[in-house]
Amino acid sequence: MEYTIIAKDLEKTYVVKRGLVRRRIERVKALRGVSFRVRRGEVYGIVGPNGAGKTTTIKILSTLLLPDKGEAHILGYNVVTEAQRVREVIGVSLTVERGFFWKLTGYENLKYFGMLRGLRGKHLEERVNYVLDLVGLKKLGGDKKFFEEYSLGMKARLSIARALLHNPEVIILDEPTLGLDPPSARSIRELLVKLAKESRKTVLITSHNMYEIEQICDRVAVIDKGRIIAEDTVNRLKTMVSREVSVEIEVLKPRVSTSEIAELFSRELSAKVIVNTDEKGLTRIKALVPFGEDAEFIHRAVAVLQRTGAKLRSARIVEPTLEDVFIKLAGRER
């Protein structure tokens, strides 16, 4: 079995200094021994709540952060001692909304990053045109538009185009579809699967979007508090919740925060939940309930939510998804 990415016992502690006069030093353990392996041609997802250690892992593998302990190899190259070789074989997309020159067109931006990687002449121009076409930016006129005129969707496409520019074996993407409209997100997902299955690229992706991870990843690692708490294929992970049903409740205008709702559910219903509030103020609570106890749970949950002043919009039972596995393993506000 050929593994292109190997992470072994990665540990990282951030030192945060606070205060000007009374200097306080806080140590935040971001990774506590993260290990995983990714095969060639595989799409591997890392999911977890904020602060779980997803981005720290990505940063270490992208040679942008030194681990305190452990080691990681990409195509056999050590990310610390052979960083330059690693940089030659990886393509990285970190944040989609920034990372380019505002007064340069998409074509010029990619040409700059291509030059930086030592590409030149006709080959460089061919690669730039190819990736612009591949991510659909040519159709949108993105090659001639300044980056400052780009929509978020176009920025995400350009960020992925840059990651693919030098035809890398390994593609590392941190939340590549964050904030994108559904059609843009879908076309990016399709592209990533195509790259892995047709071109045998290794794709490592982090995301908050469980649906996305479920759609495209061959294997998934669930990370929480700096540790991988589960790792398997999506289908096998879903068997973990086969004896349970997923209950989804939507409410409007609760007087308490999402974290307080999660706390209430934990205290009064002994339930692990995921609570999200969208930009329209709609709060969505998702919980895993043992088979046969769903009706009673909804009844009690509605009563708890009414005390927060929230107006019930809907309550339903849905098929368990990867998100439910996540609730079972690390359920809390996400």
Next chain:
Amino acid sequence: MRYVVAAMRASFYSYMCELKNNWGFAFFMVFWPYLMAFFMYGLGTMLGSIEEYSVKMNVANPMLYIVASSSIMMSSIGIVDAIAREMIRHRWLGTLPYIMASPPRFIVYATAGPIPVAMFSSLVSVTSVLPVVALLEGLTGLIKMFIVLAMIYLAMLPLVGIGVVAAGISLLAGEESNIAGSLTPFIILVSGVFYPQSILPYVLQVVGRAFPLIYVVEAAKVLATYEHLPLRFLYTTVGVLTAMSFLYNTVTSPILLAAEKKVLRRGVYEE
């Protein structure tokens, strides 16, 4: 070596694209030495006559000297600014992680990248004053300006080291602080571009000698004063600047390497 050239080409390409796409930037780049000279002339005539300035500065053609020295100052300081600000600019743009995740070593990009840009902007800056030089001094003036340009290029090499220190400190001090912003006025102050260095306190005169800009300014003064090229003086200046280049760049490279390591320990972009 492959990535040294790659960093230089990429950096120069992005600069040229920004110039092409932003006409305001291009306009001020060409006319900046004139604006500076106009400002210095205006300020100077409030304090005394141009003849008095000529005597105090010991230059035969004060107008030419003001225009030329504005161009020299802009060009020489340009490299310090280019290197020191470059990393902060990339952090603001969000391009820094992608540059650090590219094959050229960070120190290669930080030091080699800005050199062609600084050389080009110096060329534009010196070229932009050529019409005035030709008008006032004819062909001899033009030849002298090209000698000054050669001196500026030579003075850039030790200034790379100074820029590297500023870039390193900027990154170490939280990646947002622009150390060059305070360093540049200081270099201008101690170099005596627009006034005799002798009016400065003795300590500042000595400190000024540590910056290469003063040697270019002196060369420009000598060139502006003498009819024939004072070759011996020019050779000495070339020698001093070359020695400074070796010394400064050898001493300062570890600072940027240390800054790179610290940035990598902290992480290049925030979560």
